[in-house]
Amino acid sequence: MSGLEIELAGERVVLLPQKALLWPRERMLVIADIHFGKAASFRALGIPVPRGTTTENLLSLDALLEAWDIAHIVFLGDFLHAKAAHAVSTLRAMLAWRARHTRLRLTLVRGNHDWHAGDPSELLQVGMVDEPFDVGPFSFCHHPDTAAAGYVLAGHVHPVYRLSSGWESLRLPCFLLGERRAILPSFGAFTGGHVIAPLPGERVFVLAEQSIFPIEIR
Template sequence: MSLMLTIANERLLLLPQKAVYWPREDMLIVADIHFGKAASFRALGVPVPAGTTTANLRALDVLLEQYGARHVLFLGDFLHARAAHAPATLAAMQAWRERHHGVRLTVVRGNHDAHAGDPPAQLGIHMVDEPHAVGPFAFCHHPDVLVPAFVMAGHVHPVYRLRSGWESLLLPCFLMAQQQLVLPSFGAFTGGHPVMPQAQERVFVTSGEAVLEVPLS
């Protein structure tokens, strides 16, 4: 179950799948998908599971089918490292792109993209630098970009620890401040950074099935 917010006079849906949907622009917004991260670790000899690229692409498939978005905007760290240019990774991405050739793709370059390099031109991805302005929003990778607009960003991979007595659970979350919304990392095998909300910040956790605001006071 998604959760609707009105931000800068625009309706936005926070999705349980760790993404945002902007109905007026028919835009799906995701952060930190980190294509090729597992391949990068395996290239270093670290025995991590395969299949994360396939999992990421299937997750995008589900959202595109559900919302019919015409535009997917990635808030940085699209590719994890140069090893993400491995033939198998690029072949999977190319096959996915051909299935969704009518969908516009935009990537706001993040710090990992700077090291990995842009994806191949045949993927048909529009590459931009932060801040990328669309309507009342500035789409960024880093949350601390100073602009006179409402910022949507990634980079942090926020998770929040819910506690009940001796029990606790870490869940991905959206972290919202007065002029900023930080998205959880969308990609498989990306981990998370526990956040401690400051005064007037809001936290929306996702269980994968529903997005709920956490009462902080």
């Protein structure tokens, strides 16, 4: 499992095609918008959507933990999608995953969905913080426009980039990197995306089929 190594705020970080960012010096994995229980929340409203998104999210985390030396995961908000995400089946799956990773530190920077859903169960042993959460040169946030002292790493937007060729177009998740902030793609399954229009000076890195590549902005 490989990624793209770049420098941000004087630190070496790795952009991962699995829609996460790795900060090797801190052994930290940064994830935005995992939205546990989103499918369950839709089903609670009577909307027929596929099951298994929580399991898919947890398996994706497991794959990253196996591939990289990680001691700390920072979730950039929207850990739970809604109050219905506290469903017994969702919590049971998450607790089973936590039991396999008891030494792993978890920190959640509260996002807008977290304020509505409520904090996750204390049994999951997730440290709760408000934005900005400052570590070294970085300010970990949910909202990209949060006033912060450091270089902002944020989510919320679920950025995707539209690639077009003639009549064909394709929307792909991406990282959006600017001078003072970076917006991470949504990590969670079944979360959708928002097409971004990069500003001058911003860089876009698109994710496709376990690969990551830069887009030349004209």
